[in-house]
Each structure stands twice: as structure tokens, then as C-alpha cells.
Amino acid sequence: MQVTLETPDFQAYRGQEPPRFANRAELECAKVLDYYxxxxxxxxxxxxxxxxxxxxxxxxxxxxxxxxxxxxxxEVTVMKQSLVTRKNRKLRKLRExxxxxxxxxxxxxxxxxLAERYRLELAS
Amino acid sequence: MRELxxxxxxxxxxxxxxxxxxxxxxxxxxxxxxxALRIPHGLDFLELAxxxxxxxxxxxxxxxxxxxxxxxxxxxxxxxxxxxxxxxLTLNYLCKTLALRAPASLAAVTLLDRPYRRLVEDxxxxxxxxxxxxxxFVGYGFxxxxxxxxxxxxxxxxx
Numbered sequence: 001m002q003v004t005l006e007t008p009d010f011q012a013y014r015g016q017e018p019p020r021f022a023n024r025a026e027l028e029c030a031k032v033l034d035y036y037x038x039x040x041x042x043x044x045x046x047x048x049x050x051x052x053x054x055x056x057x058x059x060x061x062x063x064x065x066x067x068x069x070x071x072x073x074x075e076v077t078v079m080k081q082s083l084v085t086r087k088n089r090k091l092r093k094l095r096e097x098x099x100x101x102x103x104x105x106x107x108x109x110x111x112x113x114l115a116e117r118y119r120l121e122l123a124s
Numbered sequence: 125m126r127e128l129x130x131x132x133x134x135x136x137x138x139x140x141x142x143x144x145x146x147x148x149x150x151x152x153x154x155x156x157x158x159x160a161l162r163i164p165h166g167l168d169f170l171e172l173a174x175x176x177x178x179x180x181x182x183x184x185x186x187x188x189x190x191x192x193x194x195x196x197x198x199x200x201x202x203x204x205x206x207x208x209x210x211x212x213l214t215l216n217y218l219c220k221t222l223a224l225r226a227p228a229s230l231a232a233v234t235l236l237d238r239p240y241r242r243l244v245e246d247x248x249x250x251x252x253x254x255x256x257x258x259x260x261f262v263g264y265g266f267x268x269x270x271x272x273x274x275x276x277x278x279x280x281x282x283x
Contacts, residue, residue, distance in 0.1 A: 011186065035175050036187050036213040038244065070244055110241060113258065114211070
């Protein structure tokens with residue numbers, strides 16, 4: 001679900017369309033990347049994970065961020081650790097199907113650590 | 125500390141490295157490391173505006189130096205002395221900034237490392253004190269809201 005969030009004037013954003021973040025945690029992560037001048041894109045790639053017999057996509061995964069200089073995808077999740085099983089499974093499938101794609105999952109705990117370090121505003 | 129001092133001393137013997145410590149958390153570490161390093165070397169400090177400070181100013185600023193080095197580093201062997209490397213965002217900025225000044229070489233030593241949190245991988249972290257779990261530390265220069273830096277040892281902060 002998309003929510004209405006501020007849209008800062010990003011300087012290290014390398015996408016075409018203005019990013020529309022799904023939640024406050026994504027926005028704050030984008031702001032930190034931007035602050036440190038690390039080029040980033042928002043949801044630039046959809047990876048097909050599974051197709052049916054007719055070739056129709058039945059499961060796909062679109063990581064939140066892509067850092068072109070690092071060639072790294074980053075998925076941010078604010079779900080509790082105990083509820084990320086489905087996302088972990090998707091990540092596992094992505095790594096199986098696209099072994100050359102580097103992707104990192106930032107869990108709620110990682111985001112909270114970032115928030116502590118950078119004093120982010122995660123509540124919205 | 126003695127091990128790190130020995131490693132650095134062996135690798136930089138005859139090159140008179142410059143230890144560069146970003147303020148503030150690394151000030152205790154760099155003091156101990158300097159005393160453990162038995163070869164001639166220089167010391168300098170810099171300070172970056174933290175993300176939090178930028179946010180407090182209300183704008184969406186970029187990271188910048190609050191205090192620059194006093195030393196000219198062109199042709200010098202520079203070793204950045206970090207308290208902790210996790211995402212690598214800060215160190216990445218420092219390396220890019222200092223590399224523009226044409227040092228002879230650029231490397232980093234960190235007291236604590238959290239490689240599993242890395243967002244920027246291509247960093248010259250050559251020396252690591254301890255690879256640590258995802259815990260918060262205070263003491264030995266590490267603070268919690270500017271307190272506890274003075275504690276002589278590292279302590280894990282219980283949430």
C-alpha cells in the first residue's frame with residue numbers, strides 16, 4: 001500500500017520517475033543513502049520468480065533499492081522478524097534463479113539500528 | 125591493540141603513515157593504536173556532520189566536513205582509524221573525499237566491524253580489531269547521547 005510521504009529533493013537518485021515509497025522506513029533509508037552521496041534507484045527491476053505452464057508470471061520480486069555503484073539490491077522490511085518467512089523464501093528463490101544478482105535484506109532490527117545511529121524518524 | 129600495532133608497523137615500516145581519526149568515537153582507539161605503533165607516524169583528525177545533525181537543520185543536506193585535516197596528505201600513506209564500520213556509508217564518503225587529495229595509499233583500520241550490515245563493499249578495510257554481533261556498545265569512546273565515552277572498556281548496551 002502506498003502512503004503519502006514527503007518527497008525531498010534527492011541528489012543521488014538515479015531513477016527516472018519520482019520515487020513513491022511504501023512506508024516511512026523506505027523514505028528514511030533513501031534519505032540516508034542520499035546524504036552520503038551513494039547513487040540509488042527505487043524499485044527499478046522486477047525479477048520473475050515463477051511462471052505457470054503458459055509462461056505467465058505467477059510470482060515476482062521487486063527489491064526496494066538498487067545501488068548501481070555497488071551493483072547491489074536492497075530490500076527493506078519493517079515486518080517483525082517472526083513474520084518475514086515469506087520474504088525470506090522469495091529472496092531464496094531469487095538467489096536460486098538469479099545467482100549473479102546481489103541482494104541484501106534489511107530487517108526491522110537493521111532499520112532500528114540505522115535509526116539509532118542516524119536518529120531517523122521511522123514513526124509515521 | 126598490540127596485534128594491530130604490530131601489523132601496521134610491519135606493513136608501513138619506512139613509510140611514516142598518517143593516522144586519520146574521524147571524531148569523536150575513535151579518539152580513544154586512535155590514542156591506544158598510536159602508542160602501540162612503534163614506527164614513526166603522524167596523527168590528524170577530522171569530523172563529519174552526522175546525518176542526524178543535518179536532519180536537525182531541517183534541510184536535506186549532504187554530508188560535509190565540520191573539521192578538515194590540518195595535514196597535507198598528497199603523497200602520504202593514509203590510514204583511516206574508524207571506531208566501527210557497519211553500512212560503510214561514512215567510510216565510503218571519507219575514502220572518496222581523501223582519495224581526491226592524491227595520497228600515496230589509503231587504507232582503514234577499524235576497532236569493530238559488522239560486515240553483515242555492509243551496503244558499500246568496496247572499502248579498503250585492511251585491519252579489523254573485532255568482528256562483532258549486532259549489539260550496541262558504549263565506553264572506550266563509544267557513546268549513548270554523548271554519555272559513557274569515558275568508560276575504560278567496551279560494554280554491550282542491553283536494550
